[in-house]
Amino acid sequence: MIKFWRCYVCNDIHYGVKPPEICPTCAVKNAYVLISAREAKTICGAPAEADFSKDDFLTAIQKFTEDNEFMVNPDRAKVDLLFDGIFNNERNHGLKYCPCRLMCKELEEDLKIVCPCNFQIHETYKGLDKGECWCGLFIKRPKTSEVNP
């Protein structure tokens, strides 16, 4: 079962079945202790409530895609519309839910539609040359030969 863990040295929070052996933030070994969801929420909530703008999110997902086979869709109008939805959903429903799906009000299921989601298993992406996530925010990076023929 997935649980919350806290590094006793730097308060890094990990959400998973088991904690990392080495804390990725402070590099201390065997530093994680099991905590409650309430504790995790409090620790993550306080500093994380600072502004996180659409530009910050764009920068974050661009960084996220850098070493992956996918990229942020270059269609800026589409990205802007999706960002409106993602940020409205966070404000109205608590998390950055995909505007092209709907919460079913079961947290475990709903976490699967938080952007970026695990879209590489989607039928719109997996095994396709020009795959994209369900909403189209992420697209498979064109092969070099397609970019520079």
Place this chain on the structure above:
Amino acid sequence: MKKHVMFHGRECPHCKAMMPLVDRLEKETGLSIERLEVWHDEKNADLMRSYRPIFTPKCGGQLRVPTFFNTETNDTICGEVEYEKLKEWATK
């Protein structure tokens, strides 16, 4: 609720792309498609969730928009589709 329903999201690009096709469908066939927005209307969201067992097998195991639903036959289309497929769903 009308016979033909489109569940959509205001900020969903696929839904936005389908709107002109739905307009065309209504104009060509005389049918009326009830458009229910689900991210800004909790009543519509709850209605869509009530059809979860019907929709999810056809939508990658999830509730996705746009979803086109025939309330009499349960025929369901999920996602952005060609006009002819939409028309076939509406008229059969």
